[in-house]
Amino acid sequence: MDLHASTKGVLEFLLTPSIPVVILGFAVVLLFPIFLHWFLSRSTAYITLPSVLVAGPPGAGKTALVTRLERRAPKPASTYTSQTTNIVELAVNEDGTSSYKDDLDASGAVAKKFLVVDTPGHGKLRGATLARLTTASSTASETKIKAIVYMVDGAALSEDGGLAAAASYLYDILLALQNRMGGTNSSKAPPAIPVLVAANKADLFTALPAALIKTQLEAELGRIRTTRSKGLLSSSVGADDVDSATESDDWLGEYGSKSFTFAQMREFDTEVEVIAGNVVGAEGAGPGVDKWWTWIASKV
Numbered sequence: 145m146d147l148h149a150s151t152k153g154v155l156e157f158l159l160t161p162s163i164p165v166v167i168l169g170f171a172v173v174l175l176f177p178i179f180l181h182w183f184l185s186r187s188t189a190y191i192t193l194p195s196v197l198v199a200g201p202p203g204a205g206k207t208a209l210v211t212r213l214e215r216r217a218p219k220p221a222s223t224y225t226s227q228t229t230n231i232v233e234l235a236v237n238e239d240g241t242s243s244y245k246d247d248l249d250a251s252g253a254v255a256k257k258f259l260v261v262d263t264p265g266h267g268k269l270r271g272a273t274l275a276r277l278t279t280a281s282s283t284a285s286e287t288k289i290k291a292i293v294y295m296v297d298g299a300a301l302s303e304d305g306g307l308a309a310a311a312s313y314l315y316d317i318l319l320a321l322q323n324r325m326g327g328t329n330s331s332k333a334p335p336a337i338p339v340l341v342a343a344n345k346a347d348l349f350t351a352l353p354a355a356l357i358k359t360q361l362e363a364e365l366g367r368i369r370t371t372r373s374k375g376l377l378s379s380s381v382g383a384d385d386v387d388s389a390t391e392s393d394d395w396l397g398e399y400g401s402k403s404f405t406f407a408q409m410r411e412f413d414t415e416v417e418v419i420a421g422n423v424v425g426a427e428g429a430g431p432g433v434d435k436w437w438t439w440i441a442s443k444v
């Protein structure tokens with residue numbers, strides 16, 4: 145009886161038009177979408193795994209590397225020119241010490257899962273890869289790119305056009321990272337994305353050592369920088385018309401510096417490291433992929 149009376153009281157209160165009830169109704173109507181948004185954005189952030197972007201000119205060995213890591217086998221799958229992005233899920237143990245050959249699922253160890261994104265190297269398909277870098281800055285909950293592996297064919301750099309092809313794509317990527325750090329007007333900078341230049345095919349005797357690849361790439365990036373800035377000047381009516389802000393937007397590294405070095409990217413919170421290795425080749429013919437794996441494992 146008592147319960148009956150109290151429910152009746154509550155019902156009566158709710159159904160009588162009164163200020164508190166109207167306010168309560170408005171609060172529910174207004175707060176529900178906000179709560180729903182908070183709930184949904186929280187759950188998507190949870191399922192987005194950290195990812196590592198593998199980019200580089202065609203034929204560098206990106207797909208070979210990704211399939212070798214995915215299969216945990218010494219031999220990669222036979223590859224062909226990639227036309228689409230291929231994403232694989234990999235895992236490393238909590239302290240990042242497990243080898244890519246370890247099957248963490250089988251051993252039941254606690255593993256950090258992450259994605260490796262193999263992108264096509266063809267010039268016409270690079271837009272999507274570069275767009276991933278610029279969208280990563282706009283909202284934090286989107287693709288969580290933790291690192292970039294930029295692959296080059298260490299034996300093709302000395303060939304005709306090999307160095308130019310390797311450097312021009314790298315220029316675009318580094319410039320995207322630089323603008324991403326400098327281009328935000330919010331005080332909070334986006335998380336830094338380090339770059340590994342993976343000098344591949346070290347098993348071939350024509351492959352250059354990592355230190356030489358580093359200086360050659362730096363020199364070529366410096367040349368590209370000069371060429372592009374001259375293009376900017378001559379395409380405008382007069383030098384005075386050049387908006388200095390847009391000009392420095394296209395200038396990689398320390399503005400006005402004579403030669404480019406990867407160390408200049410530190411100003412934009414971007415570490416660049418060059419490590420040689422090889423995906424295929426006989427045991428002992430080269431350093432293999434272990435150093436690259438260790439680098440990747442330390443960044444995810």
Ligand SMILES: Nc1nc2c(ncn2[C@@H]2O[C@H](COP(=O)(O)OP(=O)(O)OP(=O)(O)O)[C@@H](O)[C@H]2O)c(=O)[nH]1
Nearest residue numbers: 202203204205206207208223226265345422423424
């Ligand atoms: N000798 C040698 N050859 C390699 C090595 N890694 C990859 N290759 C070969 O290089 C060729 C190109 O490799 P892919 O993995 O298809 O190159 P990619 O970077 O994915 O190229 P795109 O998909 O066109 O951008 C293949 O024939 C590989 O077998 C290596 O470490 N040493």
Ligand SMILES: [Mg+2]
Nearest residue numbers: 206207225226
């Ligand atoms: Mg490929």
